[in-house]
Amino acid sequence: MALQTAQPRSPTPPALETRSTTLLLWLRRVGSGLGRPLLALALALIAGLIVIMITASGSLFDRFNAALLAYGYLFSGAFGNAANLSFSLVNVTPLIFTGLSVAIAYRARLFNIGAEGQFAAGAILAAFVGMKCSTWPGWLLTPLMIVAGSLAGALWGGIVGLLKAWRGAHEVVTTIMLNWIIFYVSDWLVSGPLQAPGQADQTPSMPPQTNLPKLSVLYNQTLGHFLPTISQPEQYVVDVGFLFALVALVAYWFLMSRTTFGYETRVVGENPRAAQYAGISVKRNVVLVMALAGLFAGLGGTLQLMGQYPYEVVGQVFRNDTTGFDAIGVALLGRMTAIGIFLGALLFGGMRQGGSLMQLKANVPGDLVYIIEALVLFSIAVRFLPVIRQALVKRFSAARQPTVVAALAGGVVDLDQAPANGAEAPTMNDQPLSESGRAALADDGSGQAQTPAQERQHQQNGEA
Amino acid sequence: MHEQEKTPLAQAADPDLAASPYAVEMRDICKAWPGVVANDHVNLRVRQGEIHALVGENGAGKTTLMNILYGLVRPDSGEIFVNGERVHIGGPRDAIRLHIGMVHQHFMLIPPLTVAENIVLGQEPGGPMAAYDRRRARELVLQLSARYGLPIDPDARIEKLSVGLQQRVEILKALYRAADILILDEPTGVLTPQETYELFDVLRVLSRQGKTIIFITHKLREVLDLTDRVTVLRRGRNVGELVTRETNQTEIARLMVGREVLLRVEKRSARPGPVVLRVENLHARSDRGLEALQGIGFEVHAGEILGIAGVEGNGQSELVEVLTGMRRATAGRMTITHTSGEQAGKTYDITGMSPREVRLVGVAHIPEDRRGSGLVLSDTIENNAILGRERWPRFAWARFILRLREIAQWARRLVGEFDVRTPSTRLPVRALSGGNQQKVIVAREFAADPQLLIAAQPTRGVDIGAIEFIHRRLVEQRDAGKAILLVSAELDEIRSLSDRIAVMYEGRIVDIVTPEASEEELGLLMTGGRPSEASREEQAQATGDS
Missing domain, CATH: 3.40.50.300 (P-loop containing nucleotide triphosphate hydrolases)
Structure with a gap:
């Protein structure tokens, strides 16, 4: 029975009869994990192409050429040579940290909009420590700043967790509010207690002994003794913070998939009642997860401060910085997996970098990058909010035939019998994202929302 | 509406109906x-x-x-x-x-709206451009309700209605559409x-x-x-x-x-051993703050199945929750005594323990709502096989790092022993049929070798083959010397499996009877009928307030 019922109505059913099911399942996971983000990216690039062609001049062919040229520069500007790549990685590092921050919270189904605030909190406290103890030796002060910054981020995230656990305050609201609190606090500090003497709205540079070495310099100093050295290492600006980011990615993967903490977080996120049944404290987990989310972001802010010129906090920098919000896109695009976040951060960070070269060489406004980013996110979000699609489907079917009973047509396939009719089975494909969209529709999360398969079904029906 | 010829009751007269459409x-x-x-x-x-x-x-x-x-x-x-x-x-x-009208298993109603609003939804009186005619909607619903003899309050909000009445609304909804x-x-x-x-x-x-x-x-x-x-x-x-x-x-x-299929469970008579679970004068409140348990007391012995019968909503769910640590007792005491294993003879007071601790002292729990609380549907069978026991040394080093190979093996063992039909233990539980989902839970709880097994509605929504299987396993566990507390709304199930039946009514155990008690007798007790004199004494002894 189950052999049959496990068969979903999906484009790529696993051949359950064979013994290589595990491999197939894995392939499916990879396929479904990569498929949608890649599709989203492709769609966004095509749309961007059209935008460029509209703004360019000349014949259609010229316009097309111009667009391809622009993309060429976009790519080579991002990854074309080692220097550009190193600039890109400078953007990538904070995106990884904040992306992890969003992702870990999302594993417990918490929407962390506050990565930017936690990022700022980390940077600010690290700057504070750095300034107050500026005479301490580097071997002591550097780790101290990193720890202080991480903890500040953890605190800033932990507050959100506490408010959620104790008072049930929604994390979206509290994170946004805390963002603004820290933005203003930082503005005040930068133009007040931490202001550099004789400067407007900025702190003094961090003590030089705490500045993180550039990767290339570090390489020359270590492996360079045995291997060929890099000439002019100073032009490759990426610092060791990037290594920290890679470590953080591995730590995230390990934590989420190999530990009881990750397991319990998943249970809390997927089914809080099962958590209660299992004796997993939902509140404790919510606080912990938010604190960890803040820790990642705070660490990102700290390393950014310590690793990159000008090694100081400038007035209003955080409120104009979009890293923590781009991170939401990175995490969504990466489907909350470590490797996905890495690739997502690489894409976003690279595009930022490549955009300037594109503007310079192809004379296409660098803002195109934002258009592409937005389109990528939009394509993801369309999937993310099946509500939208369902609303559209309903609208169309209602228009065609006013007598139809939308409510009856709503979720008519019996989801309890899912395996039999395959209605629910496609969600096997769906990684975390589908769930919250469904939850938005059916508050109890019992999944009465329509799955894509059903929607297709309805559409077909409507066309008949 | 429509006019359609209604043929008279089809079956009544003519056995040779093949001709009629x-x-x-x-x-x-x-x-x-x-x-x-x-x-x-x-x-x-x-x-x-x-x-x-x-x-x-x-x-x-x-x-x-x-x-x-x-x-x-x-x-x-x-x-x-x-x-x-x-x-x-x-x-x-x-x-x-x-x-043609369809009433789905999961109701398609909008809880904050009234009955009338739900029924007319999508075909509201008043026309496409005009405002919704509330009074007309009420009238229509009342007419409908009278015509089919389905009394309902058109102004009640769906969320306030019992499940049975909600279903009635669904039926009326279909009838409103002239089904x-x-x-x-x-x-x-x-x-x-x-x-x-x-x-x-x-x-x-x-x-x-x-x-x-x-x-x-x-x-x-x-x-x-x-x-x-x-x-x-x-x-x-x-x-x-x-x-x-x-x-x-x-x-x-x-x-x-x-x-x-063996519809009757075959079992030998019980050979009860020492007391495993002792409950004394247990009180607890429901989610709404009402007294859900009002001085419950009973004992479950090793090697017996104690069935808890009762109309749903008389405190059974709360009792199970209190016993498993998911709900706080406001008064009373519960103890577990080990009768086998290394800690035989040791008694634990489980009052006020968390679900995790209760599980640790040897209580297994098949929850009444498998999809709601017993499983994480989106997670794999492997991960569901350790739910609630994920920190046990067997599955995690230092209670932190999961021993994946061990877990995979464990899951494969459960799937094999309990005949869960699945091609892979890495499939999400959601992909299994209801019966197999339930088997995953049963397997997980049985395999932990508990002292006491609490089975709440263990066969709800499960097909016959799986019911037979689960029943047989319950009896097996009993014969292996486990104490089993069976809570079920299916009177048949209670009667065929239990060695003793405790009947709950309004948060009290009104009587404890033998399974030979007739259905009428049980029905009477379940609706608050008087318990017999002798058993009332037994009850008083058990609760310890005589």
């Missing part, structure tokens, strides 16, 4: 999903005005067939006739136009026995008024009680079309499962 006839319906044939040349013939049961195990293709009839799924091939005419059903709209053919998909799964009886009365009335009813179920008693004819499906094929009067449970069960 069927209300619904589905011929040679085939439907395949990739890799599986859900319907393989299935035929269904439903006469006008009859109550027709469509039975089969989970995954037999009942729901697919009905979804085809309701236009939700397109058949690959086959023909559908409604009232003798060949029809094309391209969507629910067509079905509604053909006066003559009513499909009910496992309508009794969510109902209490009383609500079930009421539903049956309603359906009989509707049938008498000429409505044709297709009733999907896998509860054989209901088939016999209610229906006129039965169509049995197994693995997507027709295996029988029977006249209910001329058949019996055993025959239907055999057709459904494809082999002889």
Whole structure:
């Protein structure tokens, strides 16, 4: 029975009869994990192409050429040579940290909009420590700043967790509010207690002994003794913070998939009642997860401060910085997996970098990058909010035939019998994202929302 | 509305009804999903005005067939006739136009709206451009309600209604859309026995008024009680079309499962050992702050099954929650005494323990709501196999790092021993049928070698084969010397499995009787009838407040 019922109505059913099911399942996971983000990216690039062609001049062919040229520069500007790549990685590092921050919270189904605030909190406290103890030796002060910054981020995230656990305050609201609190606090500090003497709205540079070495310099100093050295290492600006980011990615993967903490977080996120049944404290987990989310972001802010010129906090920098919000896109695009976040951060960070070269060489406004980013996110979000699609489907079917009973047509396939009719089975494909969209529709999360398969079904029906 | 000729009760006079048009006839319906044939040349013939049961195990293709009839799924091939005419059903709209209505297992109601609003939703009186005519809607609903003898308060909000009444609203909703053919998909799964009886009365009335009813179920008693004819499906094929009067449970069960099924549980008489669970004067509040438990006291011995009977909502759920640490007791005491294993003879006070701690001292718990709390549906079988025990040294080093290989092995063992039908333990539990989902829970809880096993509605929504299996395992565990507390709304289940039956009513145990007690006697106790003198003394002793 189950052999049959496990068969979903999906484009790529696993051949359950064979013994290589595990491999197939894995392939499916990879396929479904990569498929949608890649599709989203492709769609966004095509749309961007059209935008460029509209703004360019000349014949259609010229316009097309111009667009391809622009993309060429976009790519080579991002990854074309080692220097550009190193600039890109400078953007990538904070995106990884904040992306992890969003992702870990999302594993417990918490929407962390506050990565930017936690990022700022980390940077600010690290700057504070750095300034107050500026005479301490580097071997002591550097780790101290990193720890202080991480903890500040953890605190800033932990507050959100506490408010959620104790008072049930929604994390979206509290994170946004805390963002603004820290933005203003930082503005005040930068133009007040931490202001550099004789400067407007900025702190003094961090003590030089705490500045993180550039990767290339570090390489020359270590492996360079045995291997060929890099000439002019100073032009490759990426610092060791990037290594920290890679470590953080591995730590995230390990934590989420190999530990009881990750397991319990998943249970809390997927089914809080099962958590209660299992004796997993939902509140404790919510606080912990938010604190960890803040820790990642705070660490990102700290390393950014310590690793990159000008090694100081400038007035209003955080409120104009979009890293923590781009991170939401990175995490969504990466489907909350470590490797996905890495690739997502690489894409976003690279595009930022490549955009300037594109503007310079192809004379296409660098803002195109934002258009592409937005389109990528939009394509993801369309999937993310099946509500939208369902609303559209309903609208169309209602228009065609006013007598139809939308409510009856709503979720008519019996989801309890899912395996039999395959209605629910496609969600096997769906990684975390589908769930919250469904939850938005059916508050109890019992999944009465329509799955894509059903929607297709309805559409077909409507066309008949 | 429509006018349609209603043939008189189809079955009554003429046994040779083949000539008269069927209300619904589905011929040679085939439907395949990739890799599986859900319907393989299935035929269904439903006469006008009859109550027709469509039975089969989970995954037999009942729901697919009905979804085809309701236009939700397109058949690959086959023909559908409604009232003798060949029809094309391209969507629910067509079905509604053909006066087919469907009541789903999970209600499609909008909780904050009133009954009337829900019923007229989508076909509101007042026209497409005009404002919603509230008064007219009320009137229409009241008329409908009177016409079919389904009393309902049109102004009540859905969220305030009991499940049984919500179902009534669903039926009215279908009738409002002029349904003559009513499909009910496992309508009794969510109902209490009383609500079930009421539903049956309603359906009989509707049938008498000429409505044709297709009733999907896998509860054989209901088939016999209610229906006129039965169509049995197994693995997507027709295996029988029977006249209910001329058949019996055993025959239907055999057709459904494809082999002889033991409907009665075979068991030896219990050999109770020492007390494992002792509950004294237990008090607790419900979610709404009412006194849900008012001085419960009982004992469960090793090697016996104590059944808790009662109409749902009389404190059984709260009792289980308190026992398992999911709910706080406001007063009273609970202890677990180990009777086997390394800690034999040791007694633990589990009052105030967390669910994790309770599990650690040897209590296993099959929760009543498997999809709600017993499983994480999106997670794999492997991960579900350690839910609640993920920090045990066996599964995690230093309670932190998961021992994946060990967990995979464990899951494979459970799947093997408990016959969970799945191609891989890495599949999400969601992909399993209901019966197999339940088996995952049962396996997980049994395999932990508990002292006390609390089984709440262990066979709810599970097909016959799995019920038989779970029952057998429960008895096996009992014979292995475990103490078992069985809470079930199925009186049959309680009576056939339990060695003693405690009847709960309004947060108290009114009596503890033997399984030989008649159904009437139990029914009386369940609705608050007087307990016998002798057993009341026993009760007083157990609660310790004499």
